[in-house]
Amino acid sequence: MQRNWFLGDLLDQLFERPGKKRGKDDKRSISELCEALLSAEGEVSGFALASTILDRYQTLDDPEKLDFFAYLNDQLELDADLLSETARHYAEYRSVDLYKKLSEAAEPKRQELLRRLNQPSGATQELVATRVDLLRFLKSNPELKRTDVDFVHLLRSWFNRGFLVLKQISWDTPARVLDKIVAHEAVHQIHDLDDLRRRLFPPDRRCFAFFHPSMPDEPLIFVEVALTTEIPNAIDVLLSEVREPIEPEQATIAAFYSISNCQRGLTGISFGNLLIKQVVTELSRELPGLDTFVTLSPIPGVNRWLAGETGHPEHGHAAEAVLAGTAPPQDVRAMAARYLLLAKREDGMPLDPVARFHLGNGAELHELHAGADPSQNGRSQSGGAMVNYLYDLKKTERNHEEFVAHATIETSRSVRAASTAVLAARPEENPA
Template identity: 45%
Template sequence: MNMLEKLLQLTQKARSDRSLEPLIKSCHLLVSERGQANVYALAVQVIEGYKGLPATRREAFFAALATDFAPNPEAVLQAATQYAAAQSAKHLAALTHAVEAPRQELLRRINRAPGGTAMLLAMRVDLLGLRKGNPELAAVDADFLHLLTSWFNPGFLRMERVDWQSSAALLEKIIQHEAVHEISGWSDLRRRLQPDRRCYAFFHPQLGDEPLIFVEVALVDDMADAIAPLIESKPEAANADGTRTAVFYSISNCQPGLRGVSLGNFLIKKVADQLRSELPQLKTFCTLSPIPAFVRWLDSQPNEDDQWSMALQRVTAWRQLHATPTGDQLTRMPKPLRQDLTSLCARFLVKQSHVSLGDPVARFHLDNGARLERINFAADLSRKGIKQSLGLMVNYLYDIGEVETRHQDFVNQKVSHSVAVRRQLKPQA
């Protein structure tokens, strides 16, 4: 069965399912000309109808969006033919109107209702889950992403600093959504909000105090080479006034429905501007970042007869002796093996960051205009850090004056990296 046949089958199922009938009918009314006069009431009907929809029927609902609310092929062909014959503004406008799926207008009208934005994010979470087994729903997801990208443009968002005086509800959400370095409780969170630390988040006017994404920053003297000193509890924190380095050590997305909407890069740049204004003595802006795909990449490498494979074999032999290595075992790793490990990591980040199996964190920062500055051994000895990267972490340097140039380098398949990293690209014999 091809994709179209499966979609049509699911749509027919939706049409014959009496429990889905009122929801689909409300959608048709909402997107119709008559729906404009009663848009709020109809949008609320759609929202409430979707809320009451069992999870088992959502696949058929999205299939109906893919077929019943798709562009009319005949209208598209006619408009395209007219535009090809006479490329006037009138014909271009007609073609643009013809190719836009009616479901986009449906989503716009849902968005106008109270709670509509939050509902669309929830619907997209469901859609993303269903897409794994239904690639034919990609067109529906593309329309969601297109509209969400416009509505969540950073120009419409507000950035706020999160501190100990923020609402308890917001602080609980920061604890809940921290995705990089777990916050173990209130005392742990308080350390991350003391004078030499910062937390900033983006908010959308339609979502109240629901953070979209937040970044945590440590204000220190030098570029950090380990995560523990940045997040460990201290009875008293240092004042930030004399610090010269801002280390972005955690970026967490809070809204899975916004997957694919680029917010992190704008937040980092806006925070850097804010910190430079507040603390003009800051000279260095960098990250201390995980490498979540490194061990997976190590495990996928073929055994070939070259210097890289010799380094890989030595690291693999050590891992076989230490199936689940502890932090203590890692810190006692012989120096030659450390060099093998960091050299392999350098090769992975410089040579693989443009491919699908590359590291997503590396791709984010490099595409954002950062430079791969340093690879740090035994930098994250947590269970998660050892499992993902054998304890390695990376500093990416944000040289504000070079960000655009380095972003363009990455677009052109070049990874900007320091001299120190370049030296590590030569494996031991």
């Protein structure tokens, strides 16, 4: 039977029993409060207890927070023996009652605790922030991964597509939201208000973000879009202070040039593919003349890969030249193409995280550009190279299926040719 949290909490607030401990006056430890929330007391006064626990957590120092996560991890673990025994009984009898018991036994108590903690207003945002601490502790306490699995399980449920709200970010968006766009821009830094205005105010620029009803002023992820007549080959073309804007109706291309996640506590919960698909739908509805959807994306891992390739008998000299900033543009493109097509993880997927994201969404590796990002970050990541991923809406589903099933990378002839292009001669081979 579904618990009536609202009625219980309302009655609890209206008819406070004398002597009942509340809030800051409750001297119980945070683990004792959690046990109370999971008990019959939590059925009656769950809202108050959840608020007290969340407030108490904010006062903890790092060692105390680590103790709290250890409590969740060890004391609220599932009972493996009970689960095994119940599973054996269910396999034999298959009764509805046993199925319910099996479902309960298969869920760690910490999942129910997190659900009950999510009752007060603002609790979802506090739990997202709590996971930021957990992720920090995981580096030296990998056993806490079990607790993180449960956080992710519930956050995926709470932040599923049905709850997300797409909003356009414009120059008229409240400053409290714009400040967060500036703070979380992770691809091309927003330097000042003029820079922000160039991305939001012109008629041929768009920015969209996903929000959650429980966090209305906190963007979860946002994408910046340029409406153009040509596929961009450099970021300065899009962010120039002196460019002439075009009317949106003139545009035939929508170029996604920056996608940034805003909530570290939601790491591992993917919104980007949904965001791109919905933005494509929105832009297509607004501007039917758009016929090409493409990115201008960084290649964040190429220089790290090149650092390990300097001894390669065939292209080691080119790797050294790209890292030194002395390689000709054709070699920068060639090495970037080799990285994107040949550098793989153990599971056969591309090493580059941005490539995995777009190719996993069904995009095509379309074109490479040397000198496309002259910023310090661009040079340190990829020697200034950038890449276009093309979203051909007629092929994205097939491309996605092939990539997921076989790690097949849909690639244009241009990029394929670059990956096998003859490199510049080694310095010692040049004539005197």
